[in-house]
Amino acid sequence: MEITHTQFKHCDVVKVSGRVDSSTAPLLSEALTKITESGRYRIVVDMGGLDFISSAGLRALISTQKSCRRYNRGEIALASVPSNVAATLDLAGFTPLFKIFADATAAVGNF
């Protein structure tokens, strides 16, 4: 798994690629928590290069989404979601809990 984080004026973009499983999900969680702990709650997670996500990865997303949505201060938006990953999100019932955009540019434009 690789994570790159870019901070923009209105939001942060976290690009995650490779495999998010129980061994790597803590790193994703850490990257997202670092952003929310700095008081920034508008986050785009760009999944363009994501090969695999397990429930451990979903837990990282949902716990940050809970934190971001609190007090209406922001949210996580997802971008470039590969079809297999979309099927996992759907199975977990996560699809209604995240705005999903075709690409990162559209997701950034949402904020």
Added chain:
Amino acid sequence: MTTLTFPGRFESLPAIADFVRQAAQDAGLSSFQVYAVETALDEACANIIEHAYGGENKGEIECSCLIDDVGLTVILRDQGHPFNPKKIKNPDVKAPLQERSDHGLGLYFIRQWMDEVDFDFKPGHNTLTMSKRKEKER
């Protein structure tokens, strides 16, 4: 039947995924079915490490893949603590965001995405057998 044994730690998950993905492809499963099997295996092995062994590096995971005309059967064996899968409730996948529970998704994924799932617990030997049938050719 091919069998490999992996150390019971999260770092083993990519290697287990490689092994099972190859078997699923060899069994003639579709690309999405291969992904579904990879997901089920990842969740099952993570549960073994986290719950059966109660942490990393406490024991091994033996993984066997059996290919037949119908599809793929994967058998996982560990020597950790048994658990009663019937006691694990399905997560509420329609609950509002703030009420979403952090756990229970793994077993739910396994049950939803594999065609047959069977747990067997004997003292010191837990066995999970999961099968995925090939899609019928149209």
